[in-house]
Amino acid sequence: MNVFKQLLGYRESASSEVAKKRLRFVLVQDRLHLSPDRMRQLREELIEVISKYVEIDRDGIDIVLTGDGRQNLLRTDVPVVRAKPE
């Protein structure tokens, strides 16, 4: 398999790319002192609150902490199917 990979010029994603991704993640945690566990909790409660008002497509949910410059952002993409009756 490895020989094939080499022949095809295939390369696992460059280690610098891996480093950059891991860095982004760890820096947000460092900056906010937010553990993965708390993040999971935040995510679940957010979904719960949103679900009270609208029906959502759970497979399409993307909630991530990310950085824009030195500012931290909680980016929340939640596909909404329809409103729930009042």
Place this chain on the structure above:
Amino acid sequence: MSATVITITSGKGGVGKTTTTANLSVALAALGKKVVAIDADIGLRNLDVVLGLENRIVYDLVDVVEGVCRLRQAMIKDKRLNELYLIPAAQSRDKTAVSPEDMVELTDQLRDEFDFIFIDSPAGIEQGFKNAIAPADRVLIVTTPEMSAVRDADRIIGLIEAEEKGPGDLIVNRLRIDMIKRGDMLDTADVVDVLAINLIGIVPDDEAIIVSTNRGRPATLDNSLAGQAFRNIARRLLGETVPFVNLEEEQSFFKWISRLFRGSRKS
């Protein structure tokens, strides 16, 4: 004359703070500026060795703070450059021997006489770091393109902002073009993107640095890629716009030149 106090810090140890402090001090002194470099790494002094002034130390920073000697007596004058001085750290004491207020008072006494006061910060985020940034007008953060160094740099930038010292300017040290081309080293752009602060210098990984430390003769005094990079940073500190060198071209050019010389020596 009123000096600019510039603190060089990093968070992580071993990324090149002392080398940077020595080279920028020398480069600015060579440009005719009056410079004093203060080693704030008490108990682990090294700036004296990198500057090649280790055998001339009588008094140190702690002696000044405790009133054992006058400030002037602890200032070692460089023999190569007219207006370069070193205030060495104490070696047999620890960081608690000096307070942030002491550092502010000390630099205030020097401000009128100098153009630049450099402070070489110890690694870490404790008292030694606080001492080093207390009097700073500007902070330079040194990192290497490695995850652990960049992570620590981010922590330090947060602390510098909390002290209202700025976000500071970034120096990316020990860049290896061959590894970047292979995709195995974070590029300067990646580091700047993640840390989101102003870039003031890119320094290539260069054997000349180790040789210069061996000799106690900072690389900026001679010709090398790293030396050139530090001279460029010095000019940027003076407010000049100096384009970043294309390290890829420069490195192959230097290799070509050195091969040429090696070849001619053999023949």
